[in-house]
Amino acid sequence: MYGVVLAAGRGTRMRPLTDRRPKPLLPVGDRSLLEQVFDAARDVVDEFVVVTGYRGDAIRDSIGESYRDRPVHYVEQAEALGTAHAVAQAEPVVDDDFLVLNGDVVVDASLPRALADAGAPAVAATEVDDPRAYGVLSTAADGSLAGIVEKPADPPTNLANVGCYAFEPEVFEYIERTPESERSEYEITTTIDLLLGDGRRIDVARYDGTWLDVGRPWELLEANELALAELDDERDLAGTVEEDVHLHGPVVVEAGARVRSGAYIEGPALIREGADVGPNAYVRGATVVGPGAHVGHSVEVKNSVLMADASVGHLSYVGDSVLGRAVNFGAGTNVANLRHDGENVRQTVKGDRVDTGRRKLGAIVGDEAKTGINTSLNAGVVLGAGETTGPGEALTRDRLSE
Numbered sequence: 001m002y003g004v005v006l007a008a009g010r011g012t013r014m015r016p017l018t019d020r021r022p023k024p025l026l027p028v029g030d031r032s033l034l035e036q037v038f039d040a041a042r043d044v045v046d047e048f049v050v051v052t053g054y055r056g057d058a059i060r061d062s063i064g065e066s067y068r069d070r071p072v073h074y075v076e077q078a079e080a081l082g083t084a085h086a087v088a089q090a091e092p093v094v095d096d097d098f099l100v101l102n103g104d105v106v107v108d109a110s111l112p113r114a115l116a117d118a119g120a121p122a123v124a125a126t127e128v129d130d131p132r133a134y135g136v137l138s139t140a141a142d143g144s145l146a147g148i149v150e151k152p153a154d155p156p157t158n159l160a161n162v163g164c165y166a167f168e169p170e171v172f173e174y175i176e177r178t179p180e181s182e183r184s185e186y187e188i189t190t191t192i193d194l195l196l197g198d199g200r201r202i203d204v205a206r207y208d209g210t211w212l213d214v215g216r217p218w219e220l221l222e223a224n225e226l227a228l229a230e231l232d233d234e235r236d237l238a239g240t241v242e243e244d245v246h247l248h249g250p251v252v253v254e255a256g257a258r259v260r261s262g263a264y265i266e267g268p269a270l271i272r273e274g275a276d277v278g279p280n281a282y283v284r285g286a287t288v289v290g291p292g293a294h295v296g297h298s299v300e301v302k303n304s305v306l307m308a309d310a311s312v313g314h315l316s317y318v319g320d321s322v323l324g325r326a327v328n329f330g331a332g333t334n335v336a337n338l339r340h341d342g343e344n345v346r347q348t349v350k351g352d353r354v355d356t357g358r359r360k361l362g363a364i365v366g367d368e369a370k371t372g373i374n375t376s377l378n379a380g381v382v383l384g385a386g387e388t389t390g391p392g393e394a395l396t397r398d399r400l401s402e
Contacts, residue, residue: 001116003045004090005037007103008053008077013215013349016366016400017324019385022055024103025062026220027290027307029227030254030270033214034059034103036227038067041101041112047071049090050103053080082185083163084175091172100165100188106212106223107164114205115166121195122203123148124162126211135161135189137204145202148189159204161189162211171195216349217322217364217382218356224305225286228268239271245278257289272308290325302337304362321362324369324385332374337362345380348398356380366401 011023018026024034031039038048048067052059052074060074075089087100097120099112115122123145125137131152138146138156148161171191178191195202214223231250239257241247249267253259257271260278265271269283274292277283281295285303289295293306296313303320310327312318318329319337337360339345345361346353363377366385376394377383384401 001045002047002049002090002094002096002098003038003041003101003112004049004051004087004094004098005034005101005103006051006083006086007034007059008051008056008080008086009104010054010080011104011215014217014220016369016382016384017217017220017322017364018054019401020325020367022052022058023214025058026104026214027288027305028106028214028220028223029230029288030252030272032062033106033223034063035067036106037101037103038070040107040109041099042068042070043109044112044116045070045099047073049073049075049093049098051075051077051086051089053077080185082181082183083188084178084186084191087167087188088172088175088186091169094169097166097168100167102163102213104214105163106210106214106226107162107207108209110209111162111164111205111207111211114207115164118166118203118205120166120168121171121192121200122166122205123192124164124205124207125159126162126207127158128160129158131155131158131160135163137161139204143204145192145196145204147196148192150189162207165192166205216347216354216356218347218358218361220322221286221303221305221320221358221361224288225303228270228286228288231268231270239273242278303360307367319362320358320360321364323363323365324367326368327365328370330371330373330375330391333371333377334375335362335377336379339379347380347382 007024011018025032073093077086135150136155137159140146174191174194181187234250236252238255239253241259242261244261246264251267253271254273256273257275262280263278264282266284270288272291275289277295282300288305290307292309294311298315299312301318305322307325310323312329315331316333365383369383369387371389372391374392375389378396382398387399
């Protein structure tokens with residue numbers, strides 16, 4: 001069985017973290033989103049086919065021609081014309097039953113297993129409390145799929161379409177017949193309607209595990225929280241941990257990393273290869289200090305993700321934040337992560353102010369951005385890739401790169 005992984009989108013809602021990388025390569029724990037999907041499906045998939053588009057070369061360079069002994073093929077969706085169009089790009093490679101998975105959605109291994117066990121064709125579904133915001137499945141008396149309706153005011157069931165499928169190669173013929181939608185795209189749900197119209201039985205694979213669409217920056221924090229929760233009580237200290245370091249809870253220090261004297265780490269925390277923490281630093285919450293990243297003297301990092309080569313050198317606070325690759329925080333940079341009025345932090349996504357659902361959310365900082373000394377970053381503020389602040393500046397509004 002093949003695993004066709006859709007990884008072509010631009011990830012515009014995730015800006016600025018996707019300005020210089022494709023969204024499937026964003027880090028979740030000790031691997032990328034895409035690798036998380038591979039790991040979830042590996043036990044039921046013999047070969048992977050990755051549908052690339054935006055910055056596809058970066059995906060090829062990162063993953064290579066195989067992943068954990070499974071061959072990886074690449075096809076390109078040169079223009080974003082919908083999910084059915086994306087799946088169609090895999091036709092030259094796929095000659096057997098296949099799963100369709102999303103390269104930016106966190107699921108566990110029981111989802112691909114449920115689809116594989118159901119047999120093609122099948123659609124994965126999960127029960128939700130309020131299905132009105134989803135594609136909702138209706139079912140026949142025998143439990144098979146009767147139809148999918150998008151965001152209904154009066155949902156026929158509480159079964160939401162997870163967006164993952166099992167198909168036989170004949171689905172490519174139906175994709176050829178799939179008409180353009182009102183959004184000028186070719187939707188796989190329309191293809192499914194055609195299958196149903198021809199009397200084809202489509203099974204419903206029930207799924208009750210993790211389902212997180214990592215579409216916006218704060219959802220990357222949530223994905224990392226989920227990944228680090230799996231550490232349980234793990235204590236793996238392959239790197240260098242100097243004397244007078246205090247470790248509490250699950251902490252992983254990878255080979256090549258160093259935690260210097262006086263550091264205090266409350267897990268779950270993951271210190272990646274080549275990272276340098278301390279002396280006298282405080283790391284707590286679900287925090288990932290990425291490869292080659294630096295957390296220096298008198299720095300506190302709480303519930304945050306520092307990507308590769310990011311540096312918070314000294315006398316700074318970073319809370320509930322995401323710092324992109326090679327970000328540099330000048331001395332005394334402090335991040336606010338809580339509104340004084342008790343409301344959830346809001347963030348601008350594609351021009352709209354959005355309630356993040358989080359009481360605490362700090363700064364989202366794009367790759368290679370830099371702050372001057374004593375910069376203050378307001379709760380929920382976004383600093384674009386390559387952008388800078390001046391010494392003593394208080395950033396209360398987003399500053400995005402073009």
